[in-house]
Amino acid sequence: MYRDRAGAEYSPLETVYSANTDLADFLAGPYLPLTDGLFLAADTPTADRIRARYGARARVIFRPARLVFAAIERRFREALLHRAKSDLAENEPQFSAATVVTKGQASVLLIALLVLFILLAAFPHLFCIALAWVLIVAFDANAAFRAFLLLAGDRPSETEDAVPVATERLPAYSILVPLYREANVMPALARALRALDYPRHLLDIKLIVEMDDGDTAAVADVIASCDDIFSVIRVPPGTPRTKPRACNYAMPFCWGEFTVVFDAEDRPEPDQLRKAVAKFRALPDSVACLQARLNFYNARENWLTRMFTLDYALWFDYLLPGLDRLNIPMPLGGTSNHFRTKALRTIHGWDPYNVTEDADLGIRLARVGLRVRTLDSTTFEEATNNFGNWLRQRSRWLKGYMQTWLVHMRSPRDLLRNAGIGGFIGFQLFVGGTFLSALANPVLWGFLAVSKLFGTSTGFVSLDAATHVSIVGLAVGNGLFAYLAMLGPFRRGWLDLTPYGLTAPVYWLLISCAGVRALWQLIRRPYHWDKTTHGICKTGGVA
């Protein structure tokens, strides 16, 4: 039961909402109309706005914002669910991955395959040479572009030393933590979030759980009941069951000026939010997002975690800063993306059909004229330490990159107009090149293997020239990838990991396995979210 200031009691909220409502307006308050000119609101300014809009006789019951949001969530569950799933698809269908391949793209693909088949049948020798050249160019161009980005990114950002914002001038900060089957890592997550150096009354932490994930929800409830900086949002079952859908569902309830997404196993550096605010304040409003660096706290657990660390160190310490410096659209990395909340809402949040919704969001931001910059603060995560888990995760990433590429290449002309020539080329090399390299690599090794096993001349085709091209191309490409991997930990001084970079060609073969799996999944189960299991590492210390 609720009481107004005069002491009158009212029924439980879910039974007395008015029928005609404006969800966006309520969420902006937040407030919620009850019966008979009675409203639920979080603060006095909102109450003033209510009276201005509904008349001076409106009566207001004050409750904490999280309770008002909870009431709105219960009342508008269906509408919120629809919005989480379809907001982007309905408002910006050209950016939605709900359609995997458009009719135009399918036609081009079919024609290309037909032409290739004819060429193979008519000119097998030339076809093999041409194929080897095309794949080598794709493979090596991606490697060369990464090297270029490394050189561009190896400079301190001009705003890394942004003036810290005084505590009393800090804004509210929302933190979204989508959780699914993560009960075992949540205590550590709560500790890491409590350790953030930020005023508690300005923290708005949403633990987003799936309604049918009872274990995780139970732990989340316990955490929220012990500490009021946390609140739990339950996402009703539905498809696609993806992280972006969960984030979209929760986003309307964020009341922070800025919003960040963390994963369940994340351990952000305590000053990360303050650094983000300082950098946002130092940059124009057109900078809608800051991507923090990611790395691992179990880097040295085994060979796979070491290679994963080299991969991440290169990506977040060099390549993304390189994209930042060159003003090339930046695919965001799954966590520690800090947004201006308003900008996030303006572009309709994440694409729930894209399994790398973060990467897609980074490109979309660039296409509407907003920028993503990097933030010099690290969030430590758990590197997956077994091959099966790693393969599922990497397959999902590569599948998501394929989705993202297909979405933004529906109209190359529009992409070129939005991103500029540099951004267009960068997108092809960085997003397209990432999965194309993974797919090209085994074909090139295949030329070598076939020529070694059966000789370069068979009755059907001579692989002599293709083999030479493959050898040189693989040497250059793998050499570059290995060297880049070795350089990855240089900035952090983790040079004991550098020698492992020599095994990058083996790691790239594993990535190729993931690439093939990703392509297969794109065809068979495009929206399937391969869950990465967390909490299985044997070491937990921060590196």
Place this chain on the structure above:
Amino acid sequence: MISAIVALCTFLLLVLFVARHLRADYSAGTTAVIVALLIPQVMTALSAAVVPALALALLLAVVAQSAKILAEARSARGIVVLGISLAGTQLATPLGAVVAAILAPVLALHLPAERRARNLGRLLLLLFIPVVTAFVLAYLAHEVQFDPASYFSGPFDFAIRPALFARLAPRPKGLSEALLIGLLAIPIWLAVLRSHRWTASAQVASALIAAIVVCALLARADPLGTYLASIAVLNALSFADPSGDPLPPAHAVALSGLSAVASWLFIVIPV
């Protein structure tokens, strides 16, 4: 005039060596023996080429210092540039491949675990591009008889390059000779091993690289002579490094003698 400059340079070098060895608490006798063994090797180069010798001295200082700064500043860009420049020298001279042979033993430094791992990482970063370039060049030379060095020849290189390439081409015999050159630098490896410091490794690497750069860019004189002389000079400087623990005098004399004999053998052994 040239003879006077040669004499002056030689004299200055001798003064430098004597001062350094005395500062390392070697006796006058030990210092005299070491310098006496050093002189023939140094003269091989200085008598043949004054300009390369002076350029070598300059490059030694500049490259060694820049390598040290790069390492301290954690500049990946600097490491890449250095690696590319090393690889570039191989396009001009096959001697670049020798760098790998000389520095390979350094990778096996017996240091405390963490430091060893870090030094290994740094050295791998420094050597990676030159070594891969050497392999690619060797592959190209073997498979398609492609010698990029021939496209970068200077006007005076035609008389030197064929003999040099014949001696150090990436063939089994050439590689074994390259390894032999590497063996000449044993005192350097010992100094690095004893110093336990990355800066020593960087300086040694840089010095050897600089020698090759000089050979490549100013190859009017006998590049092998310049190269051997630079190793001899570094040997002498290495075991008298006052910042580390100088080698025992007897060891220093023995190594100087070995270095001189090996240098001489290398020059007189026919291809």
